[in-house]
Amino acid sequence: VEDSCTLTGYRITRGWSRMNYTHFAVKFSKPITRYGAVNREKVLYNGFWRKFDMTENFPEMFGKHLTAYFDFDFSDGLPLEVQVALSPVDCLGALKNLEAETQDRSFDAIRAETEMKWERELGCIDFEADEETMHVFYTALYHTMINPSVYQDVDGRYRGIDHNIHQAAGGETNYTVFSVWDTFRAQHPLMNLIKPDRATQFVSSMLNHYRQSVHKVLPVWSHMGNENWCMIGYHSVSVLSDAVAKGLKVDRDLALEAAVNSSNLDYYDGIEEYKKQGYVPLERSSSAASITLEYSYDDWTIQQLAARMQQEDVQGIYAKRALSYRNIFDPSIGFTRPKLADGSFKQPFDLLDTHGQGFIEGNSWNYSFFVPHDVQGLITQMGGERQFVRRLDSLFTMELPARYFANTEDINEEGLMGNYVHGNEPSHHVAYLYKWTREPWKTEKRVREIMQQMYQNRVDGLSGNDDCGQMSAWYIFSALGFYPVCPGSDQYVLGSPVTHKAVLRLENGKTFTVRTRNQSHGNHHVKSVTLNGKPWHKSYITHGEILQGGELLFEMSSKPDRRSSTYEQPYSFTQQQ
Template identity: 40%
Template sequence: MVQLSPDTDVERWATCSGYHRDDDSIQGFSHTHLSGTGIGDMLDVLVVPTTGPVQLLPGPLADPDQGYRQRFSDEQALPGDYRVTLESGVRAELTVTERTGWHRYTFPQGAGHLLIDLSHLVADRPGARPLIDEASLALDADGTLTGGRRVHRWAKGRRIYFALQVSRPPDRVVLYGDDDVEQPAGATAVEGKRLKAVLHYDDAGAAPLLVRCALSGVDVAGARANLAAEASHWDFDRVRQAARTQWAQTLDCIRVEGGSEDQRTILSSALYHALLAPTLFSDVDGRYVGLDRQVHTLPQGEAAYSTYSLWDTYRAVHPLLTLIAPDRARSLVSDLIRQTQQSAYGPPVWPLQGVETGTMIGWHAVPVLAEAMAKGIVADYAAAWPAIARRSFDFSTADLANSRGRALYDQLGYIPADKVEESVSRTQEYAYDDWAASHIARAAGAEAEARRLVQRSGNWRGVIDPAIGFARPRFADGGWWTPYDPIQLGHMPRPDWRDYTEANGWQATFLNQHDIYGLIAHLGGDAVFEAKLDALFSAPSTLPANAPPDIAGLVGQYAHGNEPDQHAPYLYAYVGAPWKTQAMVRRLCTEMYHNAPHGIIGNDDCGQMSAWFVFSALGLYPVDPVEAAYVFGSPLFDRAQVALGGDRTLVIEARNNAPDHPYVQSVLWRGRPWSRAWIAHAELMRGGTLSFTMGPRPNLDFGRALADRPPSFGKAA
C-alpha cells in the first residue's frame, strides 16, 4: 500500500511519478507513487525534514533556494531501502512495511523541523493549484498526527487517510490552514483544503528522529489499526532488513547465468519493476473501498488491490505473474472479480484506489480473468459474468470514455470513424475483449452468449482493408478514408481527433492478438503477411507532428516504447519464419533496454515494458495470453532458472549462445527433441529443462511446418 519515495517535481509530464533522475533538488518524501505511467496522481502525505526558517511552499525547480525543496547528494536506492543526504545536512533513510512508511532522519546539531504537507500532489497542469476539496489534520492526545484528504486529480474523488507517529515528541506543533494561515497556539485540529503541520525540535540533532506513517483508503481508524499492527517498535534497521529480505526472496524467483553484467542488472531491474503493481489496498482488518465507493470487508485470507494499468499489463505483466507467482495471480484475479461485480461499469479498466479512472480503451480486466482461467488458476469466474455481459451486450448502460461506440460496434461490425474517435483501435480491442469474454461466458454456462462473442470477436475485419493491407478508418456508410497514409493518426483536420489509440495505421494493422491466422488470410496469406511484417520493421521511422510521445522506440514503424504492437516481433512464427522473430527480439533486447537512468525506451506503464524484457530474455512470449501458449524467441542468457511455485522449477538453457548467435538451431524439452516454435503454459508449468541450441545463422526449417506453428483462436495453423 505504501511506496515511500522522494519527490522532485509535480509540474511536468516527465514527473508523473513525482521523481525525475535529472532533477537536482528534492521536495520531500511522500508515501504513494505510480510507476512509469503517462498520467500522474498520488504523492500522499509529504514529509520534509529540514533546518532553518520554516518554508511552506516548495519553490520552483529552477531555484531550489526559494522554498523548502533541497539539493541533495549521496543518493542510494535498493529494493526496500532508500538513502540520501539533503543540503540542510539531514541524512534521510526510508523503508516500508506493507502499509506503513518508515523514515529515519539524522539531523545536524541544533534546531530542525518536519513539515507535513497535505496539499502536495501532481499538479493538474503547470502552475495549477492542486484539486483537493476537503482535508483534515488532527493532533491526538497520544501525539499521533492523523488526517486525510479527498483528491480530484486523475482518480476523481479518491480518499486517503493516514496516521503518523514520531519517535521523540516535538517541542511544539504548528498547524496551518488554507492560504497557509497559522492556527492559534495550541490548536490540535484544522480542516480545509490545503493543510500543513510543522513539528519543531529545538535540538533535532540530539538523536536520530524516526517517523512511521500508516495509510488507509477507508478512514483514520483504519490507518491507526494498520500502524498498530505493523509498527509495534522503533527498530528502523529491523524493518529495513525485513523489507530488503522480502524483496531479495521475491526477486530470487529468476536466476540467470551468462549475458553481460549490464544485461543481468537490466533483468533484475525489470523483474523488480514488473512486481511493483498492482498495489495492496485493504487494511489489516480486511476493509477496503470498492469501485462502488462503498466500504467492504474481505473474506479471511483475501486482499484488495489498486493500480491496475490493465490496457498495458494484460499483455505481459499478468502472464508473468501466472508463471512465477501463481498464488499472487490468484489473489489478483479474485480481487478483479469482486471489482467487476462492484463497479457500475462492470470489468475494471484502470482502477486507482477505489476509483475507476476509465483510462484507455476496452475493458481489459476480462483478458486477465480469461487468461488465468485458461491457465488453471482457481477462482469463481462465473461470478464475474453478469457484469461482463452487461458491458458486452447492454448498450443502455453508461459508457465510460473507454467503451464509446459499443452499440455501433455491435450493429455494424466496426466503429465508424466519423462517429467515434480512435475507432480503428477501439474496434480491434473490443474484439479482443469479446474473445476473452467468450471464455468466461462458457464457464458461466452462457453458451449462446459465448457463440455471439466469438463471432463478434471477428469484428477486427471491419477496420482492416484487405485492398491496401492496412488498418484503416471506415465511415458509417461503409466507405474507407481516402487518401490514406498509414503514418497519420486521424482523418479529421482537428489535431486532437485520432483514429488510433497511441498508434498509427502501421502499428494498428498488427494489433490483432487472438485471430492471427484469420488476419494472415485476410491480408493475402503467409508470403504477403511476412512481407508486411518486413515492411513494418523497415519503413521510414517518420511520425506526424501531432504524434503523442508514447509512440517511441521506433524500428521502422514498429514502436517498441508503447504497447499496441509489442507482440508483433513474434508474429513471424505464425507464417513459419520464426528465425526473423529470433533476430528482431534479440535486437530489441539489446537496443531498447540499458543499464542507465534512461534505460527503458518508453513508459514502463506499471511494469509492462519490463515484463516484455523478462519474457523475451528468457526466450518466450505470450502473444495471446488467453491462448495460454508462449511463442519462442531468442534466449538472452546461457542459463535461466525460474521458480514456478511449489517445488517446480523451469530451467532454460541456451547452448552455444553469444551476441552474434541469436538463431535457434534446435530445441529439447525434458531431454526430447521439440520441433514446435512454441510451448503451452500447462506443459511449461510441469517444470523441466527447455534447451535451445543457438547459432550464427538461421535454421530455416525450425518451426516452418504448419504443425509446428503456434496456435491462435483456439486452433492450430
C-alpha cells in the same frame, strides 16, 4: 495531534482518481516540542473557530492550502525517525496499519526486513547472465511487482468502487491499480505464471469491482476506489479468461457473467454500434479502428471462457464477434482503416499518422497487426504469407518521420525501431508474429534487437512508460525465451533467450529451467530446442508443460535454422474452428 509523538489526518484529492481518500498516521521517534500551522486559503466563514488561535500548538489543523511545522529537541544527538502509515478507510485504520507494520521497530530493522522480503519475491526466478543483463532483468522483475498494489487495511476493510467500506472475505486481499489496457498483454500473464496465488487475488478484486460497479462492469482502468475509464477495450475479460486458461481458482460463473455484461454496456465507447454494425464508426469515437480491433480480441477471450465452461450459446455469439477485425480491413491498401457509420472508409486517410486517423497511440501500419487471436486469419487477409512478412519487415526497417507522431505524447523516438513502437503497448506482440510464417527466425533477430536497444541499465534505460509493469514484463518473458502473444490461450511463443540459465521456482513446488548453449550477443538465432532432452519441433510451449517442471534447452547460433520453418505453428482462431 493525537499525542506528543503521533499525528493523524486525511486528505481528499480530486483528479484522475475522481475522489481519492488518503488517511494517514505519523509517529515520530522524538516528542514534538512545538508545532503550528498556516492556512493560506481565503476562508469565507470561520464560524466560532475564530475564538481560537489556530496557528500555534492547536491540535486540529485543516484547510486546502495548509502548511504545518513541527519542532523537536535534538540535544541528544540522535536522528529523527518518522513512521508513516496510510489507509483508504479512516484514521483508525491508518493507526492499526502503523502498529501492525512497524511494532516500534527501528528504521534499520524495517529496512532489513524489507530487503529480505524483496529477496524472497525476486527469488522466484534464478536468472544467470552477464552482469548488465542481470541488472536489467531484476530491475524489470521488481517493476512487475509494484502494481497492482494492496488497497485495504490490516483488518481487511477497504473502500470499494462504490465508495462504501467493504470487508475483504477471509483469505482475500483487495488490490487496486488495474491498468489493464497495458497489463493484460504480459504483466498479468507473468503473474499467472510466477505468482498465481497473488494473481488469483487480482481476479477476485476485479470481480468485486464488478459486484460494486453501478454499471455492472469489470475494471477498465481503476485505482484507489475509482474508475477513470482510461484507454479503450474491456480488457479485464482477457485477464479473467487467461487466469482460467492457466488453471487459477476463479469463480467461473461470475467471471463469465461479468465478461458478458462488460462487453454489452451499450453506452460505453461504441459498443451499441459495434454490436449492430460489426465495427465502431468513426463518428462515435476518434479511436474507432483501434477499439474495433481490441473489442474483437476481447470477444475472442470471452468465447474461450465460454468454451471452457461449455456455454455453447455464449460461445457462438462471441465466436462471431471475434472476427470483427475483418470488418475494417481495406483490401485496396492492405491495412486496417476506420469506417464511417454509412459503411464507407475514412477519407482522406494516412497510414502513418498517429493522430486523427482513428487509432489511439499508434497508426494503421502498426495497429493492423493487432489480431493476436487469429494471426493466420490476419495473414490471409493481408494477401498471404509473402505479403505479410514483407509488411512486417518494413515495419521494423522503414523510417517514421517525427511529424507523424508529433501530436502523440506516448510515442517518441527513443521507443521506435523504424515504425515499430516498442515504447507503447499495442505493438508488443508484433516481433513474435514471424513464428506464424516460414521465416520464424526473424522473430529471434527482432526480439534480441529490441532487448538490446530498448532496455538499458541506466536511469533512462526504458524506451517508454513502464505502464504498471507491462514494459518490464515484456522483457522478463523475452529474456527467458518465450512470450504470451495471445493471453487467453495457454501458449507461449518461443523467441531468443538472453540467459545462460534461468530457474523458475513455481508455486506448485516444481522448477522449470531454461538453459542455453553458445548464447552470446552475436548468437541470437536458435539452432535447436529440446524439452526434457527430447527434440522440440513446435514454435511454442504451453503453460501446462511449464508447470510440469523440467528443462527447456536452446542451442544458439549466429545463423538461422531453416528447418524451423516446418515446426508446428502457434494457435490461430480460424484454424481451430
